[in-house]
Amino acid sequence: MNLLLDSWQVLSLDKWPIFVILACMSWGTIILAVGLGSFADLKFNISEYSSLALAGWVVPLFPVSILVFALAVLFHVRPNVQVAIAAFALSLGLVIWANRRARRKNPRGSALTAIALWGILLLSTFLHLAFAARTPLPLYIDSAQHYLIIQNLVKDFTETNALKNFIWPVPVYYHLGFHFITALLAAAFQLNISEAMLILGQIIVGSAAIPLFFLVRLETGLDAAGLFAVLLGSFGWYMPAFAVNWGKYPALLSLLTTQFCLGILYLIGKYRTFSKSRRLIAVGAFSIAISLLIHTRSIILIGMGFTAWASAGWWKSQRFEWRVLVLGIMAGGLLIESILIRNNSNLRPLFDPYLGNTVWMTGFVGLLSIPAFKKHPQFAFACWASILFLLLGLFIPIPHVTDLTLLDRPLVEMVLFIPLSLLGGLGYAASSSLVPAGFGGMKLIGTVLFVGAIIVHAFMSYSFYPSDCCMIVTQDDAVALDWLDKHTPPAALTAISSTELRITASSRNPQTAGSDAGVWITPLTNRPTFLLPFSTDFSRSDTLSFLCKHEISNIYVDDKPQSFNRASVEEKPDWYKNILFLPGAQIFQVTGCK
Amino acid sequence: MKQKRVPIGFVLVTAILWVAACSLVPFLTPPAAGPTTTEISRCRENPTSLCLASFGLDNTGSNMLISFFVPPSSTTDFYLKVQFDTDTYTYPCRAAKNFATSVYCTGEQIPLGTSINIGVYSSKGNTLIAQGTFMLNAIALPTPIIVVPTMEPGETSPAITALPTRTNEISTATTSFSRTMTVTPPGIVTQTPTPINPYPNP
Numbered sequence: 001m002n003l004l005l006d007s008w009q010v011l012s013l014d015k016w017p018i019f020v021i022l023a024c025m026s027w028g029t030i031i032l033a034v035g036l037g038s039f040a041d042l043k044f045n046i047s048e049y050s051s052l053a054l055a056g057w058v059v060p061l062f063p064v065s066i067l068v069f070a071l072a073v074l075f076h077v078r079p080n081v082q083v084a085i086a087a088f089a090l091s092l093g094l095v096i097w098a099n100r101r102a103r104r105k106n107p108r109g110s111a112l113t114a115i116a117l118w119g120i121l122l123l124s125t126f127l128h129l130a131f132a133a134r135t136p137l138p139l140y141i142d143s144a145q146h147y148l149i150i151q152n153l154v155k156d157f158t159e160t161n162a163l164k165n166f167i168w169p170v171p172v173y174y175h176l177g178f179h180f181i182t183a184l185l186a187a188a189f190q191l192n193i194s195e196a197m198l199i200l201g202q203i204i205v206g207s208a209a210i211p212l213f214f215l216v217r218l219e220t221g222l223d224a225a226g227l228f229a230v231l232l233g234s235f236g237w238y239m240p241a242f243a244v245n246w247g248k249y250p251a252l253l254s255l256l257t258t259q260f261c262l263g264i265l266y267l268i269g270k271y272r273t274f275s276k277s278r279r280l281i282a283v284g285a286f287s288i289a290i291s292l293l294i295h296t297r298s299i300i301l302i303g304m305g306f307t308a309w310a311s312a313g314w315w316k317s318q319r320f321e322w323r324v325l326v327l328g329i330m331a332g333g334l335l336i337e338s339i340l341i342r343n344n345s346n347l348r349p350l351f352d353p354y355l356g357n358t359v360w361m362t363g364f365v366g367l368l369s370i371p372a373f374k375k376h377p378q379f380a381f382a383c384w385a386s387i388l389f390l391l392l393g394l395f396i397p398i399p400h401v402t403d404l405t406l407l408d409r410p411l412v413e414m415v416l417f418i419p420l421s422l423l424g425g426l427g428y429a430a431s432s433s434l435v436p437a438g439f440g441g442m443k444l445i446g447t448v449l450f451v452g453a454i455i456v457h458a459f460m461s462y463s464f465y466p467s468d469c470c471m472i473v474t475q476d477d478a479v480a481l482d483w484l485d486k487h488t489p490p491a492a493l494t495a496i497s498s499t500e501l502r503i504t505a506s507s508r509n510p511q512t513a514g515s516d517a518g519v520w521i522t523p524l525t526n527r528p529t530f531l532l533p534f535s536t537d538f539s540r541s542d543t544l545s546f547l548c549k550h551e552i553s554n555i556y557v558d559d560k561p562q563s564f565n566r567a568s569v570e571e572k573p574d575w576y577k578n579i580l581f582l583p584g585a586q587i588f589q590v591t592g593c594k
Numbered sequence: 595m596k597q598k599r600v601p602i603g604f605v606l607v608t609a610i611l612w613v614a615a616c617s618l619v620p621f622l623t624p625p626a627a628g629p630t631t632t633e634i635s636r637c638r639e640n641p642t643s644l645c646l647a648s649f650g651l652d653n654t655g656s657n658m659l660i661s662f663f664v665p666p667s668s669t670t671d672f673y674l675k676v677q678f679d680t681d682t683y684t685y686p687c688r689a690a691k692n693f694a695t696s697v698y699c700t701g702e703q704i705p706l707g708t709s710i711n712i713g714v715y716s717s718k719g720n721t722l723i724a725q726g727t728f729m730l731n732a733i734a735l736p737t738p739i740i741v742v743p744t745m746e747p748g749e750t751s752p753a754i755t756a757l758p759t760r761t762n763e764i765s766t767a768t769t770s771f772s773r774t775m776t777v778t779p780p781g782i783v784t785q786t787p788t789p790i791n792p793y794p795n796p
Contacts, residue, residue, distance in 0.1 A: 134640055475647040479696060580654075581651040
């Protein structure tokens with residue numbers, strides 16, 4: 001009841017951002033579907049096209065954002081609503097007109113399948129909108145960084161003298177693709193940045209599993225198997241949707257582009273005619289480049305998917321004994337990796353989304369993978385090999401970069417649903433082929449039971465709301481941040497608490513990041529901050545000397561598990577004056593400097 | 595034909611869900627707000643209507659600060675009339691920038707241990723939107739003026755977190771943004787609590 005009401009409320013209050021983002025998504029999807037059909041001479045039905053193109057809708061949008069950015073910075077052309085709508089409509093009209101002129105004939109496909117696919121997309125997106133009803137800001141520490149980068153880009157988009165006052169959005173490269181796209185939406189359509197991030201995030205989450213249809217449909221030839229994989233990916237586990245709680249927006253967006261690139265690579269393998277594959281290779285290379293800009297590690301994911309598929313091809317061509325041996329080695333490798341992960345405190349949470357109260361779902365997929373291996377051996381092998389590679393990526397260090405591995409725990413946790421859902425879809429197709437002819441009713445009942453089980457599970461244990469774990473900004477923080485903006489000088493330097501990010505197998509030199517609502521001071525008030533370890537003891541004289549030396553004038557004391565210890569600040573009333581007190585957030589002024 | 599049967603299952607389930615959702619929505623939509631006065635209470639978890647979030651102190655001007663949760667669709671343009679004993683004070687309110695659901699009001703500091711009546715008035719038309727009576731209590735802390743007022747009888751005070759154990763670990767640092775600095779502060783870190791995994795699961 002509340003879920004529907006909350007989704008409805010977001011839908012009615014945020015009509016404009018929802019409309020804009022859905023319109024851009026539809027634009028990218030249509031441009032890509034029509035363009036792919038003409039350029040690479042593909043013939044798919046509406047469901048296949050839409051599932052593939054929905055994965056790659058940012059592929060045409062990203063170059064547009066770069067072009068608009070260049071026009072804004074170099075030639076002072078400001079993006080605005082009218083021009084954006086006209087440009088989108090014109091390009092859409094041109095592409096559709098060119099396609100009609102070419103009189104291309106695509107297979108019709110099942111209208112029911114298309115309705116079901118779009119139904120799942122709309123339902124999933126609608127339900128996920130409820131998330132935005134309970135938080136005014138995107139969650140966790142990453143979101144503050146994303147917000148700041150987008151804010152800098154929006155300034156570059158809209159400043160009258162952008163080239164002269166150009167703000168480099170970020171000192172070190174940080175997945176700029178997501179930020180460029182969100183900044184374009186915010187600047188051209190006058191969207192509030194946090195609203196744009198929240199809504200875009202939920203729409204990405206709602207559509208993250210739709211591309212699964214494409215690969216499963218093409219491999220099995222069954223619409224139902226594709227739809228089953230989509231449903232499994234959408235509601236089977238709390239990942240990837242939970243990643244919005246971590247503010248992992250670029251990684252979420254890259255889930256789509258990664259699936260698009262894998263779809264194109266699959267087609268390249270499938271169509272061996274030179275002219276077709278040559279054009280697909282061009283599309284694939286372009287898409288991989290864009291995916292790389294959206295999230296750097298997506299290239300590793302794509303590489304792993306490709307390697308898994310290639311090794312599955314090799315495996316399939318081997319003698320039976322060899323195949324069994326390789327399978328045994330793979331199972332052993334997975335077991336060893338699992339043990340290593342369970343014994344590493346940084347990586348241990350990795351399996352939570354798949355082995356917690358959803359263990360039966362994962363087990364169910366495991367069971368389905370047995371018939372999948374029988375009927376679709378190469379694909380099923382590739383799925384398991386992908387899981388093996390994903391886990392392996394957690395332990396392979398990147399050369400010359402301290403403490404970074406090919407993949408990190410949160411990303412692998414987010415991505416594992418893809419091979420699992422694909423296996424589920426393949427297994428569903430293989431099992432339904434076991435039903436003897438003339439027992440169609442049984443197949444229908446089985447399908448409704450399968451689907452019903454996933455939906456019941458979703459309604460019983462799936463949360464569409466922000467998790468308490470990651471809501472670092474409370475009502476008191478909102479007041480404190482606004483108060484800080486109003487009552488402190490623009491140059492006032494505020495100390496905020498920080499912690500170590502231990503998300504890779506090694507923990508020798510972890511990165512440092514803000515650990516409470518203090519991370520929002522710079523994005524929301526444009527005041528500088530100074531990260532100090534959350535365990536800093538403010539009652540020590542060397543700490544005071546340090547603060548004075550760096551001209552830190554305020555200390556932001558929050559009430560999160562990794563915030564500064566308030567008692568150590570309050571111990572020295574002569575050094576620190578409490579200038580704002582709220583039960584959940586305090587600001588102290590450093591008064592003890594000579 | 596057989597191929598079409600299975601998608602029918604999906605269509606049926608999806609259609610049933612959609613029909614259920616759409617038919618429920620009109621009943622779930624709250625009625626349009628009228629000019630009635632509502633009772634304000636302290637905010638609970640995930641509030642949906644106007645409620646009092648917290649009391650605080652703005653020590654730059656020795657003002658009391660009262661913050662409210664405001665539902666997204668409601669007006670944030672209001673002020674308070676705070677009554678205690680025979681005196682009535684007006685508190686101007688301000689919507690927190692970037693937070694559509696947060697409004698805070700500042701005004702005369704009121705002695706602790708007293709009962710106050712808060713009236714929320716719309717700035718346009720000066721009509722009373724909501725009101726409530728609260729009790730101000732104090733908790734003495736080592737600093738000069740720290741006040742945590744609790745409102746309604748029977749409410750519990752927030753849990754006190756245990757202090758972390760002490761070691762001499764010093765964290766490393768990286769620079770992330772030009773307006774956010776991080777350095778290694780040698781010698782000032784003396785407490786290392788149990789490490790918490792970043793990006794926690796629910």
